[in-house]
Structures are given as structure tokens and as C-alpha cells.
Amino acid sequence: xxKNRRLLHYDADTCMNTEPMRxxxxxxxxxxxxxxxxxxxxxxxxIALGHPTWVMCRLHTLVEKLxxxxxxxxxxxxxxxxFNPASILAVARFLKKNRIQVIHAHWSRDLxxxxxxxxxxxxxxxxxxxxxxxTEKKHDFFHDWVYGQVDRVIAISQVVADNxxxxxxxxxxxxxxxxxxxxxxxxxxxxxxxxxxxxxxxGVPAGKPVVGYVGRxxxxxxxxxxxxxxxxxxxxxxxxxxxxxxxxxxxxxEAYVEKxxxxxxxxxxxxxxxxAGYRTDMPAVMHTFDLLVNASAFESLGMVLVEAMAMxxxxxxxxxxxxxxxxxxxxxxxxxxxxxxSDLAEKLGRLMTDAERRRLMGKRGRExxxxxxxxxxMARKVLEVFREAAVPRKVKI
Numbered sequence: 001x002x003k004n005r006r007l008l009h010y011d012a013d014t015c016m017n018t019e020p021m022r023x024x025x026x027x028x029x030x031x032x033x034x035x036x037x038x039x040x041x042x043x044x045x046x047i048a049l050g051h052p053t054w055v056m057c058r059l060h061t062l063v064e065k066l067x068x069x070x071x072x073x074x075x076x077x078x079x080x081x082x083f084n085p086a087s088i089l090a091v092a093r094f095l096k097k098n099r100i101q102v103i104h105a106h107w108s109r110d111l112x113x114x115x116x117x118x119x120x121x122x123x124x125x126x127x128x129x130x131x132x133x134x135t136e137k138k139h140d141f142f143h144d145w146v147y148g149q150v151d152r153v154i155a156i157s158q159v160v161a162d163n164x165x166x167x168x169x170x171x172x173x174x175x176x177x178x179x180x181x182x183x184x185x186x187x188x189x190x191x192x193x194x195x196x197x198x199x200x201x202x203g204v205p206a207g208k209p210v211v212g213y214v215g216r217x218x219x220x221x222x223x224x225x226x227x228x229x230x231x232x233x234x235x236x237x238x239x240x241x242x243x244x245x246x247x248x249x250x251x252x253x254e255a256y257v258e259k260x261x262x263x264x265x266x267x268x269x270x271x272x273x274x275x276a277g278y279r280t281d282m283p284a285v286m287h288t289f290d291l292l293v294n295a296s297a298f299e300s301l302g303m304v305l306v307e308a309m310a311m312x313x314x315x316x317x318x319x320x321x322x323x324x325x326x327x328x329x330x331x332x333x334x335x336x337x338x339x340x341x342s343d344l345a346e347k348l349g350r351l352m353t354d355a356e357r358r359r360l361m362g363k364r365g366r367e368x369x370x371x372x373x374x375x376x377x378m379a380r381k382v383l384e385v386f387r388e389a390a391v392p393r394k395v396k397i
Contacts, residue, residue, distance in 0.1 A: 021386050022052045022099055026114060027106040028079040032062045032249070034303055035131040038180055039106050040066040045183075045379040047072065054098065056091070082112045088120070095121035102127060102386045108146075115149045125389040127382075129154040133300050133321065134167040144169050151389035154178050154382065157301045157322030176385060179325075180303055181378030184370055188283055188310035196284035203274045204241045211348065212289030212313075213244045214282070214304050215296070217260070217275075218253045221246075222295030222318075222338075224260060229293075229345035231267050237352050240272070245285055247278040286311040291351050291358060297338065299323055306373045309333075309365030314358050316347050326373075332365035 025043045029036055039055060040063060046053045056075045057063040067074045075094055079087040094100070095117060103114055105128045118124040128150050147153075147168045153175045155161035161177045164170060182188050197206075204210055211230060215221045223244055230242045248254045257275070264273045279285050286292065292308035294317040301322040305315045309326075315333035317323040327333045334347040351358055 018050070020051050021046075021383060021390070022101045023386060024054050024056055024075075024095070024098075024100045024103050025106070026056045026077075026103055026110055027063055028056075028058050028077055028110050029063070029107045030058060030061050034180075035106060036062045037066065038129075038131065039063050040070055040072055041183075041375070042379060042382065043067065043072045044070045045181075045375050046383070049379060049383075051383065052098075054094075054100075056094070079110060079113055082109065084113055088113050088117045091117035092120035095124050100124055102390055104129065104382075104386070106131065111146045111150065112142075115146065125151040127152045127154060127385055127389050129156065130160050130164055131156055131300060133160055133163050133298065137167045139169060150174070152176065152385050154385060156180050157325050159322045159325065160300050178378055178381045178385070179373055180301060180306075181373050181375035182303065182306060182310060182369070183375050184310055184373075188286075188307055188369075190287060190310075190312045190366070193283050193287040193311070196287045198281075198284055198288040202241075202243045202276050202288070204243065209240050209290045209352070210288060211240060211242045211352070212285070212292045212308075213242070213246070213294070214285065214292065214308075215246045215294070216253065217244065217246050217248045217257050219256055220297045222297060224263070225295040225339070225341050225344060226293050227260065227263065227267075227273060228341040229348055230273065231269060232341070232345045233349055233352065234267075234269055234272065236349070240352055242269075242273045243276050243289070244274070245276045245279050282307065283311060286313055289313055291316065291333075291348075293344070293348065294318065294323065295338070295344065296320070296323075302326055303373075305333075306369055309362075310369040310373070312359075312362035312366045314351055314361035314365060316344070316351070326368075328364070328368060332361055332368050 025039050027039050043053045043055050054073045054075050055067045056077050059076050064074055077087055103124055103126045105111055105114055114126055118126055130153055147170045153164055155164055155175055155177050158177050161175050164175050165172050213223055213226050217223055248257045264270055286308050291314045294305055298321040305317055305326050308315050309332055315327055317327050318338035319335050320338045324335055327335050329335050336344045336347045
């Protein structure tokens, strides 16, 4: 008799294996940044593509809130340190019960617990996505053991991929760069926001052009550089306004905002520089802007720039981190020397002067977003990594 063979399913157009992958998206981080948003965004897309997906996270976190809002199955965890015996056993039971084929971790702190749980569950492979840039080398026994157990590492940018290879002892062949993606049809689609205009809510007179910023209001994100550059250009461009969307988190950031407010008052531009607070209607916000500026000290990638490009807005960003991987200078925007407000003012002035150039850059930015930062493309690439990781291998502890 012939042995029974498991049938594989392939997409006729892409020749990709489309057999469902039962996966667990794991993150115990209580944070409220891009990493925490990325997890439910990917989980929702994987479910839409037909792959049973669960999110394991701590209760009362942004990850849980978004996951439940989007009807993604959530499994709570109390994992909060490098070794939690009770959490390890709970994860192992969950893996067995739900026949999980791959664990996708998004916070390296969870790895030591997941490795043991995966071994107890029969050797479930682990894929780690590195969302952030490490500042220290981790060449020690513990990290050698941890990263030796990880089957694949996904880096969200090439700068992060290079950083992984430099900071942990891991073969470069195990690391792959997959850019984060966004929903370009149902959410970040300029055709859906053609009539959106939030100027009145921002305190900007109708029809006046707007330089925009979106992000946390803190020293590292650099809104003070943007204010300084805008102040330098204010007399030359009297119709333009600057709108900063975001909020401060914690006492240090609140003190920083108070310093910013004092500076705005001293500049005499209180009627043209607006602190708009935190918003959730980001596609409409981006559509209201005429261009977007980011001035962060370091971004592992910088998805706010991608979001603006998706909404056909030109962008300006610093020459640090993953930002140069997003912006094509002269095509979708401009790159300035970080910390140099004069250089930022020069690049900003170029775009404020020329409406047609802004329009063409916006169109080109949308094209780049569709090609490089498409959520569908990202999800399919992640699934390819899952399948590679799921190839039977020996498990060592």
C-alpha cells in the first residue's frame, strides 16, 4: 500500500503554500508603542488569510484592547520576567490544546519562558521579530542559549537586521528583513478621505497649508527641532501652520511639553503652531497635512512616515536608523542631517515653496508604500518564515 501523504495547498497565482498555519502571536509587553500595535495588526491579517491565530498578552494592555476590539482570540498571560514557572506551564498547555505549529514572539524578554514551554509541548518552533535596535552586545551564556533556540529572527528593517547579527551570536542566515506593512486599501487609502479636513479642529484657518508632526511629545522624538525650523521659516511663509499631533506620557515628557509651550509663546507664533493632542483618526489627520516631518533621534523603521506616504503626502525625516530605508530623497521626500535644524529648515522650505513638487512626491510615496510596506505582502512573507521554521529539527535545551 502507498503511504498516506499530507496534501499541501498552493495558491495558483503565487505558487505559495496556503495550508493554514496555526500560530500564536506572543507579547507580554505592557507598552503602548508601535511594537504593541504591530502584533494585533498582523494577527488580524493572518486570520483574514485563513490562518488560525491567537494573541497571548497581559490583561489591560494596548495589545489586549486592540485584539479584542478586532475580535482576535486572546489568551491572557501573567508572564512578566525571564523565568515564570506557572506561565511556562500555562503556555505549554495552550500550545498542546490548540495544536500550535509556530510561536511568533515580539519581545525578546519572553523568549526564555517560551523556549521551555515549546519544549514541553513537543518542540514548537519559535520565530522572533526584532522591532527595536539593541544598544549593547549580548555575548553571554544566557543570550547564547536563548538565541540558539530561536528558529528564525525577523528584523523590521535592514538596520535592525545588521544590529541583530552584531549584538547576539546568531548566524546571519537565520535573520531576514521583512518591513512592517499597513492596510493600504481599507484604512490608509486617500480615496477614502478625499473630503476629510480637520483644520478647524486644529485651530487652523480654512485652506491654510499645514506642516504636520505625529508622535510622542518628548526629547527623543525631536518636535523641538521641527518647531525651531518652522520658526526660522515663519516670516518667509506667513500662510503656513504647524500642527503637532501626539501627547506626553509621564512627568518628564509633560515637563518637556511645558518647555515647548513656553518657547512657542516666546516666538510669537502661538496662532500658527498648534498642539492638537492625541488622535485616533490618523488617516484623516494625514490627509489634512500638506507634508509630514519626523525628527526622531532614532527610529528602527519609522512607520509614521509610511502612513503619510500612503496618504500621498511628502515626508521629511532624519538620516538615522531605518528612516533612510523609507524615504527616497527627491522622490518621496527629503532626508536631513539629524539635529541640524538649519538643514531641516532648508529641506522644509523646498517643499513649502512648491505645491506641484509636493503633489508629485505624494504620488510617488504612495507607489513606494504599495510596493514595500503592503500588509498583505508582509503577512505572506511572515508565513514563509513560519513554514521554514516549522521544518522538523532537533530541539536542544
